[in-house]
Amino acid sequence: MMGIAEQTQDPSIDVAGNGHEDLMLMRRIADRDTQAFETLYYGYAPRIGKFLMALLKYRELADEAMNDTMLTVWQNAGRFDPGQGRLASWLFGIAHNKGLKLLERQRRHQREETLDTVSGDYGQHEAEAFSAHVDVDNPERIVLGWELGDNLLWALEQLTCEHRAVLELTFTEHCTYQEIALITGCPVNTVKTRMFHARKKLTELLALRGYAVGS
Amino acid sequence: MTEISLPTAPCSQPTPDKEQKAPISKQPVSGHDPIAELLPWYANGTLTPAELALVEHHLSDCLVCRQELEQYRTLDAACPTLAKQRDWQASSAHFARILQQLQAHEAVSTPPPTRRHLLETVSNWLQYTPKPIAWALALETITLATLLLTLAITTHPTAMPTFETLSDSPKPAIAGLSRVHIVFAEDITERDLRALLTAVHGRLVDGPSLLGVYTLALPAGHGNTPVALATLRAHARVRLAEPVAADAQP
Ligand SMILES: [Zn+2]
Numbered sequence: 389m390m391g392i393a394e395q396t397q398d399p400s401i402d403v404a405g406n407g408h409e410d411l412m413l414m415r416r417i418a419d420r421d422t423q424a425f426e427t428l429y430y431g432y433a434p435r436i437g438k439f440l441m442a443l444l445k446y447r448e449l450a451d452e453a454m455n456d457t458m459l460t461v462w463q464n465a466g467r468f469d470p471g472q473g474r475l476a477s478w479l480f481g482i483a484h485n486k487g488l489k490l491l492e493r494q495r496r497h498q499r500e501e502t503l504d505t506v507s508g509d510y511g512q513h514e515a516e517a518f519s520a521h522v523d524v525d526n527p528e529r530i531v532l533g534w535e536l537g538d539n540l541l542w543a544l545e546q547l548t549c550e551h552r553a554v555l556e557l558t559f560t561e562h563c564t565y566q567e568i569a570l571i572t573g574c575p576v577n578t579v580k581t582r583m584f585h586a587r588k589k590l591t592e593l594l595a596l597r598g599y600a601v602g603s
Numbered sequence: 604m605t606e607i608s609l610p611t612a613p614c615s616q617p618t619p620d621k622e623q624k625a626p627i628s629k630q631p632v633s634g635h636d637p638i639a640e641l642l643p644w645y646a647n648g649t650l651t652p653a654e655l656a657l658v659e660h661h662l663s664d665c666l667v668c669r670q671e672l673e674q675y676r677t678l679d680a681a682c683p684t685l686a687k688q689r690d691w692q693a694s695s696a697h698f699a700r701i702l703q704q705l706q707a708h709e710a711v712s713t714p715p716p717t718r719r720h721l722l723e724t725v726s727n728w729l730q731y732t733p734k735p736i737a738w739a740l741a742l743e744t745i746t747l748a749t750l751l752l753t754l755a756i757t758t759h760p761t762a763m764p765t766f767e768t769l770s771d772s773p774k775p776a777i778a779g780l781s782r783v784h785i786v787f788a789e790d791i792t793e794r795d796l797r798a799l800l801t802a803v804h805g806r807l808v809d810g811p812s813l814l815g816v817y818t819l820a821l822p823a824g825h826g827n828t829p830v831a832l833a834t835l836r837a838h839a840r841v842r843l844a845e846p847v848a849a850d851a852q853p
Binding site: 422426429430433434437438439440441442447450451454455458459462536537540541544555556558559560562563564565580583584587590591 | 639640641643644646647648649671674675678679681682683684685686687689690691692693697698700701702704705708
């Protein structure tokens with residue numbers, strides 16, 4: 389299904405670059421080679437970390453999801469099959485899964501503590517699901533010094549995690565829609581529908597702040 | 604970020620396109636939907652040549668798609684910029700924490716290897732452990748354990764907690780034996796290892812941990828342990844030999 393993968397235009401996307409090298413790296417990790425694991429970490433963790441930050445918003449959560457991801461990679465390295473897609477897709481798929489699971493745990497925990505209610509997608513900053521993790525120094529809150537950028541950041545944060553994932557994988561990671569389907573475990577049509585709704589919500593949110601995007 | 608067009612007027616209406624055919628311009632043309640769905644991946648440059656041709660053909664006729672495409676292009680320009688500003692950096696400290704987590708996880712999920720297995724894997728395991736990290740971790744853990752032990756001795760002389768932070772899994776002290784955590788140089792030969800073990804009357808009872816730490820059991824009593832420790836530490840192929848904290852007090 390990944391026949392389109394080689395069309396990826398940005399050469400920086402592939403760290404290892406080819407399926408054979410990726411496979412060799414993963415076999416070494418499966419053989420408990422911590423040096424290979426370290427290579428994988430420095431090759432992919434920066435991108436996966438930023439992706440998890442986009443998904444989970446908070447450094448603390450992103451770190452935890454990253455640790456879960458790396459643990460899973462260590463334990464399942466032998467299962468990587470380059471015939472199924474790029475190593476990046478495999479890793480992002482694990483990270484996406486860990487991120488969503490963590491989010492779910494977090495929400496359940498929060499409900500149990502009856503701290504706050506999770507508002508809809510259009511909630512304000514105050515409606516953040518993770519008030520317990522709000523860090524006033526959170527770097528994501530840095531004012532970009534650029535109005536639309538700042539508003540776009542705000543609007544992205546109002547979207548659901550699923551919508552942010554699709555946007556992030558498309559426009560930051562430059563994944564094909566087939567790869568995104570693989571990573572998120574959704575049919576291609578769901579990926580396309582999520583993208584459509586994500587864009588629609590973004591334009592509505594930005595309109596609330598007096599902006600039109602792109603036109 | 605300058606490449607992103609910033610509308611100056613709030614909610615500015617789309618500028619009418621020159622090619623716009625006035626009355627029908629806001630209506631999608633036939634075959635619009637499947638093409639509109641491809642626009643995000645047209646904007647990110649990952650469509651197949653066949654898809655690309657379809658989209659480009661449709662774009663020339665459909666104003667709605669041209670407008671949507673501008674929105675996706677804005678996102679395509681903005682998202683990587685926003686991602687770069689997200690504070691997540693890889694670091695050796697973080698990687699070391701991950702290794703520590705793996706070690707803790709493996710301690711509860713894998714049975715300790717047999718002695719024969721130990722002898723076979725000693726040199727090749729050590730070879731794979733990133734040295735600066737292994738050493739930083741080992742020393743840090745020892746320092747912490749020593750500190751905790753000192754505190755425990757000075758404040759609660761009768762209630763001695765057990766610490767075995769370097770081992771795969773904490774195990775109770777073995778009667779008549781004292782234990783030592785030991786890390787060998789990567790170039791130690793099996794012959795060297797056997798000779799050393801014979802010299803101190805020791806045997807390997809556990810390890811290696813993820814960080815390459817083995818546990819060595821020595822006959823206790825008669826001031827034997829300090830002598831054995833001195834022998835171990837003096838050996839050129841021993842990088843670290845520390846008594847297991849849990850054994851420090853009978
Ligand atoms: Zn159209």
